[in-house]
Amino acid sequence: MTASRDTSRPLPDPAALARLKETVGPAGFLDLPGDTDPFLTSFGGTFRGEAALVLRPASTGEVARAVAICAEARIPMVPQGGNTGLAGGAQPDRSGSSVLISLDRMRRVRAVDRHNDTLTLEAGVTLADAQAEAERIDRLFPLSLASEGSCRIGGNLATNAGGTQVLRYGNMRALTLGLEVVLPDGRIWDGLRALRKDNAGYDLKQVFIGSEGTLGIITAAVLRLFPRPRAVATAMAAIPDVPAAIRLLGLARERLGEHLSAFELMRASSLDHAIAAVPGLASPFSSRHAWYLLVEASGQEAGNTLGTALEAVLEAGLEDGLVADAVIAASHEQRQRLWKLREAQAEAQKHAGRGVKHDISVPVSVIPDFIARADAALTAAFPGIEPFTFGHVGDGNLHYNPIVPADWSDGEWRQKSAEINRLVHDVVAEFGGSISAEHGLGQLRASEAERYKSAVELDLMRTLKQVLDPLGLMNPGKVLRDIPRE
Ligand SMILES: Cc1cc2nc3c(=O)[nH]c(=O)nc-3n(C[C@H](O)[C@H](O)[C@H](O)COP(=O)(O)OP(=O)(O)OC[C@H]3O[C@@H](n4cnc5c(N)ncnc54)[C@H](O)[C@@H]3O)c2cc1C
The missing domain is CATH 3.30.465.10 (Uridine Diphospho-n-acetylenolpyruvylglucosamine Reductase; domain 3)
Known part of the structure; x- marks a missing residue:
């Protein structure tokens, strides 16, 4: 993705940039476009910014000295780690007025x-x-x-x-x-x-x-x-509907207690796309079911105690009509194969088509109502849209990423994505949920969050920002929209 520089903000004072370079030494900065590009572009290429300099300090002292220089010269700073964030939080704006500070050399x-x-x-x-x-x-x-x-x-x-x-x-x-x-x-x-x-x-x-x-x-x-757990038991369960997932979660908690370590949900279509997208993947079941769960228990118990306990949960689920079919991994390789079906969801999504991503959470108890309400509202408003859902259902966190019809143009996709976001997030808000469960607001959802947070909460957040960063130089425009500098 190419980006033209936004000229509304002044470029940093060259003398300050020279002091920054001196502070971190020759191994601690990058200023050639070919070198800085990977830092300026986000994972997947969705976000792209410009920076006057990429700094790579090697110690806390170097970070502190660099930040002091930036504060004195009023240069905005954008911290970066591994640059895998999904909300554009580690990318500067397009003005080229910022310095990106990567922590990638601080590995002690x-x-x-x-x-x-x-x-x-x-x-x-x-x-x-x-x-x-x-x-x-x-x-x-x-x-x-x-x-x-x-x-x-x-x-x-x-x-x-x-x-x-x-x-x-x-x-x-x-x-x-x-x-x-x-x-x-x-x-x-x-x-x-x-x-x-x-x-x-x-x-x-x-x-x-x-x-x-x-x-x-x-x-x-x-x-x-x-x-470190000595024993792990992993199963995949085919279930008829989402309410069954929540009831089975309750059963698993009662029977497995703190040993329950993962409880992941996938739609049938999400699993189909994963199998089509990644060579070697296969469904562990002979027939197709509406939803699937990946359930794992781990602990210190000797022998197959955990496996037996997990099997008992699934059997109770079968008796209660919560489980249609289930498999328990009999070996490390089988466990890895089951996990691969869950881990391949990003590839599955690409295979399915263009999606509109959401990283939402609601109380676990209302997940079935959330999915039913959001599915119905989306399919009524956007005929041809394909629900695509997976996530950490045990935490009430879903990646609810509907796939749009293949014939939508780029312009249509951009405009309707905003409408889809709004529709899904309004349903999330109705159920007392959050529009960012684990990826953060970054630049992606900073303004969207203003719709769902109360005036009091926004005021507290802005006050905190003002107290700790009165010059507004630390990662401006992320989490909160940019606030005027002193
Ligand atoms: C394939 C894939 C799967 C993922 N799965 C998950 C998942 O299951 N759960 C989940 O939570 N996330 C997930 N993520 C998102 C991402 O990996 C996490 O948000 C991760 O914690 C970001 O770490 P990072 O070092 O890459 O941070 P970056 O992307 O470099 O930065 C993220 C944010 O943190 C700030 N930041 C970075 N380092 C510092 C620092 N030292 N001090 C202050 N601020 C800093 C940046 O300014 C930015 O706002 C996934 C991403 C990918 C690509």
Whole structure:
């Protein structure tokens, strides 16, 4: 995608840019278009911005010095981790007035504490490396996303990432004990405490987690570790309808308790497209069903205790008419094959056609009503639209991404996408839900969120932004629409 520069904002003072380069040294910046391009374009190419410079500091001190220079010279800053975000949060605007600050060179493991079950990492460590570091001491860092090879801990924190294990372990907020943050004026807040109990004042780390780089730059974190499960039992269940999924979830919670670690929903058409899109994938069932669930339990139990418990849940579901058919993975390879059907949903979506994406959450109990209401409203308003749904139903989070008719022109698609967003988000709001469950608002949904948040909530958010970033230089235009600078 090409972008012409928006000339409404002034380009940074060349002397300030020279000081920034000096601060990080020759290995710490990029300023040639061929080098900066991958940082300026989002995953999938949806968002593209311009920057005067890409900085790649190697330490917290370098980040702090660079931020202080930017604050003094009034240069907007855009933090970036692995650039896998789906809301355009890590892309600058098109003015070229910003400096992009990538944390990708800050990859040190600062501390590993086996007895405290904590890992202290710099923000540029990839999620996959964080998981591997935990595994080295026979522990689990449970955050798990399809982008884990590329996304980085700082980005996971800034987006409060979720993924497939939230049901059991919580999202990034729940997995974090401490943070180190460079504030928008260049001061360093050292909140790297490895404490499970700390009521000495406000819990400041939670202000920065999920703030999408708009309040400061996260440079390091203390993360919680867990025992590594010795046993995992995985099943796929074919179910007649969505209410059956919610009733089966209740049953699974009652019987499996905290061992229930994943509960993922897919529509029949989503599974069909995954099988058509990815060679080697196949349905584990001999006939087609309306909906499917991927259910997983994990724990320390010896033998096949978990497998037996999961089987009992599915049998009870069969007796109650909640389950039409089910398979339990008998080997690691079979487990991987079942997961691949869920993980292939992005490819499935591309195969299905052009979709309009939503990352919504509603209370788990109203998921069936939400899907029924949104499906009916969409098909009435846009004949030929194909519902496409998958997601972390155990957390009330759905990727509700209807596929538009193939004959829509680009212009039609752009205009109607906005109408589809509005229709779906209005139904979400009716059910007390959120228009961003795990991907954040970024630039994608910053203005849309104004429709659904109360005046009081927006006022509190703007006040917080004003207090921490009075010059409005930290990732402007993300989460909240741009506010005037002093
Ligand atoms: C295939 C695929 C699957 C995905 N699956 C999931 C999923 O299941 N669950 C989920 O939650 N997300 C998912 N995502 C979205 C994405 O991977 C997550 O949002 C991830 O946490 C982003 O991390 P990142 O390092 O790539 O951040 P980036 O994309 O670089 O940045 C994201 C935001 O965080 C800010 N930021 C980055 N680093 C810092 C920092 N150090 N300090 C302050 N701000 C910072 C940026 O400014 C931006 O606003 C998926 C993405 C892809 C491509």
